Amino acid sequence: MKTEMIKFAGDVPGNAIELRVLRFEGSDKSATSAYLQSSLHGGELPGQAALHFLVPMLKKAEAEGRILGNITIVPQANPIGSNQWQAYQHMGRFEFHTQVNFNRAFPLLPDFDTSSLPGPDAPVALAQRLKAALLRLALPHDIVLDLHCDDESESYVYIADEFVEDMKDLAIALNSTAILAWDTTADAAFEEACAHPVLQMPQSERNMKRRAVTTVEFRGLTDVYADMGKGDAEGLYRFLVHRGVIRDESVKLDTEFKGLVTPLSHVEMIRAPEGGMVLYHVEPGDVVEEGAKLVTVVTTPGEPEGDITLTAPQAGRILTRRSLRYVRRGDDLLKLLGAKPSAVEKRPGTLEA
Structure with a gap:
């Protein structure tokens, strides 16, 4: 394994940052290559835990000559967001200066040529240079996995419609409950920016059985435990073996995905009609019928007649909920x-800001 440090000048003197990149060189130039990053939202750590346990597995495979395709790992993809704290609370989802979500507004390139992207010391804002660097690292690879997490959640993945059928193997490897299928997000998340050049190619040239681009949601923010991290690392490893990035005859993968494939248009986002205290009646993983009680918003404590109870607009499965009460x-x-x-x-755009 080789470690590379990409240095970025700060937007003002004395505020430079570094991006740590781990590289494993494959022995077969024709083999599928993979890029994995985590913590684009700074404090989302389940993916970082998975990579923490995956890297030693890759080192072992490297020592045994079993890495076939190039692998690039960026465990902490957002040094800017990782350092954003206020009043003892970490706030890594939005850039403080612009209030733009770190996983939005990536350049949508017409092809895989990244020469037009600004370099680490270009005269543009630091967040733009960081996004450009991440794209420059990711786009040369066939597989791009952006590891995130939700608030309180089951494990699921976002996959572009054109990739879904050939990427069910990832959902199987990761034990994902659901695939959320999108056709366009319109706000240029990292996943969309990496899928965009592929989708501009003629269908006959895409080779979708080789490619994989996705956002992985590894459960919730507080699901950061050694056993979970090891399990997620094993799932990523199974997928890389299945796709021919790593050779390991002991690893086998089921062929049937037993979870849900749900278009974004079929996702009911239940939103608070008024502010107040939240009392949940359901949790992630629950299957509910239409009309079932989901959550009560207490608007005037001590006066139950002010409560607003929200019910299920259709039958379905609870995938996520907010931790805030x-x-x-x-x-x-x-x-x-x-x-x-x-x-x-x-x-417009993705399900949430």
Whole structure:
């Protein structure tokens, strides 16, 4: 394994950052290559834990000559967001200066040529240079896995429609409960930016059985434990073996995905009609019928007549919920995976800000 440090000048003097990149060189130039990054939102750590346990497995495979394709690992993809704290609380989702989500506004390139992207010391804002560097690292690879987590959640993956059928093997390897299938997110998340050049190619040239681009949601923010990290690392390793990046005859993968494949249009985002205290009646993994109680928002404590109870607009499975128990009007509370399109008007782009 080789370690590379990419240095970026700060937006003002004295605020430089470094991006640590781990590289494993494959022995077969024709083999599938892979890029994995975590913590693009700074404090989302389940993916970072998975990579922490995956890297020793890759070192062992490297020592035994079993790494066939090039592998690039970026365990802490966002040094800017990792260092954003206020009043003892970590805030790594949005850049403080612009309030832009770190996983939005990536360049959408027409092909795999990254020469037009700004370099680490270009005269543009640091966040733009960091995003450009991550794209420059990722795009040469056939497989791109962006490891995230939700708030309170089951394990699931976001996959572009064109990739879904050939990427069920990833969901199987990771024991994902669901695949959320998207056709366009319109806000240029990292996954979309990495899929975009592929989707501009003629279908006959895409070779989708070789390619994989996705956002992995490894459960919730507090699901950071050694056993979970090791299990997720084993899942990533199984996938890399299955795709021919690593050779390991002892690893086998089931062929049937038993979870849900749900278009984003079928995801019910349950939002708070008013602010107040939240009392949940369900948790991730629950299967509910239409009309079932999901959550009660207490608007005037001590006066139950002011309570607002939200019910399931259709039957489905609870995928996620917010950990906050005190919310503002319009806040997201739950994701429910339904079998039919939601009747609620969707905000443009991805499900959440």
